[in-house]
Amino acid sequence: MKKEKLPAAVAALRVMQEWGVERIYGLPAGSLNTWMDALYDEQEKMDFIQVRHEEVGALAASMQYKFSGKIGVCLGSGGPGATHLINGLYDAKHDNIPLLAIMGTRDEKELNLDAFQEFNQNPYYNDAAVYNRRVAYAEQLPKVIDEAIRTAISQKGVAVVEVPVNYGWVEIDADSFYSSASSHRKYPHPLLNEEDIDAAVEILENAKRPVIYAGIGTRGNGDAVVELSRKLKAPVAITGINYDTFDYAFEAQLGSAYRVARKTANEAIDEADTILFTGSNFPFSEVEGFFDHVDNFINIDIDPHKLGKRHQADAAILGDAGDAIRSITQKISVKEESPWYRANLDNIKNWSEYTSYLEEKTQGPLQLYQVYHAINQAADEDAIYSIDVGNTTQTSGRHLKLTPKNMWRTSALFATMGNGLPGALAAKAEFPHRQVWNLCGDGAFSMVYPDIVTAVQYQLPSISVVFSNREYGFIKNAQEESNQQHYGVDFMDIDFAKIAEAQGAVGYTVREIEELEKIFQQAVQDEKAGKVVVIDCKITDDRPMPVENLVLDPKHHAQEDIEAYKKRYEAENLKPFREFLEKQGLSSRHQ
Numbered sequence: 001m002k003k004e005k006l007p008a009a010v011a012a013l014r015v016m017q018e019w020g021v022e023r024i025y026g027l028p029a030g031s032l033n034t035w036m037d038a039l040y041d042e043q044e045k046m047d048f049i050q051v052r053h054e055e056v057g058a059l060a061a062s063m064q065y066k067f068s069g070k071i072g073v074c075l076g077s078g079g080p081g082a083t084h085l086i087n088g089l090y091d092a093k094h095d096n097i098p099l100l101a102i103m104g105t106r107d108e109k110e111l112n113l114d115a116f117q118e119f120n121q122n123p124y125y126n127d128a129a130v131y132n133r134r135v136a137y138a139e140q141l142p143k144v145i146d147e148a149i150r151t152a153i154s155q156k157g158v159a160v161v162e163v164p165v166n167y168g169w170v171e172i173d174a175d176s177f178y179s180s181a182s183s184h185r186k187y188p189h190p191l192l193n194e195e196d197i198d199a200a201v202e203i204l205e206n207a208k209r210p211v212i213y214a215g216i217g218t219r220g221n222g223d224a225v226v227e228l229s230r231k232l233k234a235p236v237a238i239t240g241i242n243y244d245t246f247d248y249a250f251e252a253q254l255g256s257a258y259r260v261a262r263k264t265a266n267e268a269i270d271e272a273d274t275i276l277f278t279g280s281n282f283p284f285s286e287v288e289g290f291f292d293h294v295d296n297f298i299n300i301d302i303d304p305h306k307l308g309k310r311h312q313a314d315a316a317i318l319g320d321a322g323d324a325i326r327s328i329t330q331k332i333s334v335k336e337e338s339p340w341y342r343a344n345l346d347n348i349k350n351w352s353e354y355t356s357y358l359e360e361k362t363q364g365p366l367q368l369y370q371v372y373h374a375i376n377q378a379a380d381e382d383a384i385y386s387i388d389v390g391n392t393t394q395t396s397g398r399h400l401k402l403t404p405k406n407m408w409r410t411s412a413l414f415a416t417m418g419n420g421l422p423g424a425l426a427a428k429a430e431f432p433h434r435q436v437w438n439l440c441g442d443g444a445f446s447m448v449y450p451d452i453v454t455a456v457q458y459q460l461p462s463i464s465v466v467f468s469n470r471e472y473g474f475i476k477n478a479q480e481e482s483n484q485q486h487y488g489v490d491f492m493d494i495d496f497a498k499i500a501e502a503q504g505a506v507g508y509t510v511r512e513i514e515e516l517e518k519i520f521q522q523a524v525q526d527e528k529a530g531k532v533v534v535i536d537c538k539i540t541d542d543r544p545m546p547v548e549n550l551v552l553d554p555k556h557h558a559q560e561d562i563e564a565y566k567k568r569y570e571a572e573n574l575k576p577f578r579e580f581l582e583k584q585g586l587s588s589r590h591q
């Protein structure tokens with residue numbers, strides 16, 4: 001009997017399908033011809049999303065996992081298409097995201113002879129990838145794809161597979177390969193070591209000024225963190241990528257720390273004596289000596305490699321952050337509402353009055369703050385936010401009113417600009433019935449806006465809010481701290497609404513506060529009607545408050561400097577944390 005045969009590339013797609021892959025992002029090329037034929041054959045079971053730049057495809061694939069936990073796949077042609085993928089691959093590497101990148105290359109006979117567009121590709125990806133191979137012969141193609149996906153998922157990283165173009169067409173035996181997807185099991189949570197829990201509990205029992213630092217390891221366990229916070233009377237600082245784990249109205253939420261941050265978190269950590277650091281890889285702790293002053297540092301992580309990585313730990317707990325937090329909560333005694341806790345609650349309230357004041361202004365030129373107010377008013381309660389890199393990363397964490405029903409995702413550790421729109425494409429493809437927002441700066445949007453066409457073409461509606469301040473604001477602000485001059489940071493005004501319209505999307509321009517409400521309500525209707533929307537918000541170039549560099553405390557700054565700072569940041573009623581500490585009979589550690 002004749003054996004059933006199928007093209008090797010189709011076999012590879014079947015393996016991917018078993019792993020749950022529903023779409024591939026990419027852009028065709030000669031070296032991808034066999035993949036395109038296979039995708040044509042499999043189009044009933046799998047989508048090909050044609051992007052306008054391979055980087056957008058790679059970023060969409062990476063962001064897809066951040067939103068849905070499903071591995072993303074991207075394609076790049078041999079040579080230039082493959083090298084275009086690199087930012088997406090590094091985004092995935094840095095954020096521990098499983099991703100499969102397939103690179104075309106020339107027919108095997110032409111390899112290693114400096115053929116057109118040919119180069120020794122694998123070494124280029126070595127640093128980014130946990131698996132990085134060229135397929136050795138046609139029959140191996142589905143097996144290598146299976147190995148690549150299994151490695152990417154189990155090691156939470158990037159798998160790169162280079163495929164000579166002729167292999168994909170070779171007819172292979174249908175029974176010569178299989179997918180190991182059905183054997184996939186998640187690592188179980190490590191059993192907690194009770195001695196380590198007890199050591200942490202003892203430290204916390206004696207802490208006078210505890211702060212819980214909740215990283216993304218606590219995602220899905222916000223309730224457990226809140227319970228511990230209320231029992232221990234410890235405010236909660238969060239990693240910047242963890243906003244949606246907590247309800248914005250949680251009374252003891254300090255927000256995130258350092259620069260992409262809120263005042264309250266920096267001040268609390270600065271005055272704390274004990275940090276409970278859970279499920280976080282906060283990269284600024286060593287560089288800035290962020291926790292150097294504390295008496296005790298407790299480190300919880302599910303990854304042994306992270307224990308003690310960011311700061312020397314006095315107690316270390318290997319385990320799932322939720323499990324460990326629950327165990328600590330069970331063992332710890334209920335604390336009275338302490339002066340430390342009250343001072344923090346007051347400080348949080350003072351900060352939230354400040355941000356509300358900015359957001360709710362009805363007079364004056366349009367600032368970014370009022371744009372957030374419009375978003376908060378117009379957004380669905382389970383809206384998804386894809387956040388680009390720049391001021392938006394910082395300000396969305398201050399002004400968006402998030403709850404665990406939302407999702408807020410960005411390019412966190414690699415922090416590449418241009419991830420917002422790819423993230424919105426991926427989010428809508430994964431969650432077609434949820435409202436999707438892309439919040440980005442004008443610089444970041446300029447890197448990727450041709451892919452608005454992709455959203456239009458594939459009917460993946462979203463609302464892109466462009467914060468147009470006509471500058472690379474986040475970098476201009478950094479220059480203010482370190483350079484003598486601003487240089488290379490300003491650019492011309494761009495009409496993004498017009499660009500959007502030219503791409504078949506709906507474009508709006510907002511110039512005044514009073515225009516916001518109507519346009520945002522209309523945009524929401526448009527998105528629901530299946531349209532891709534771009535709202536170009538022409539905002540002032542006001543710098544958002546640098547909370548890592550506060551000038552509010554008369555003990556440390558001249559009155560005129562404080563007045564100038566308050567005036568510039570419209571912060572007349574904002575108080576230094578010292579005032580709240582002293583009101584509670586405590587003193588600052590900076591005398």
Ligand SMILES: Cc1ncc(C[n+]2csc(CCOP(=O)(O)OP(=O)(O)O)c2C)c(N)n1
Pocket residue numbers: 389390391392415416417418440441442443444445467469471472473474475
């Ligand atoms: C690909 C890339 N290039 C450069 C940077 C450095 N960088 C970080 S934020 C930023 C400016 C962002 O400008 P824009 O998108 O206009 O946002 P704004 O801060 O003005 O709101 C730059 C250049 C980066 N993170 N990624």
Ligand SMILES: [Mg+2]
Pocket residue numbers: 441442443467468469470471472473
């Ligand atoms: Mg800008």
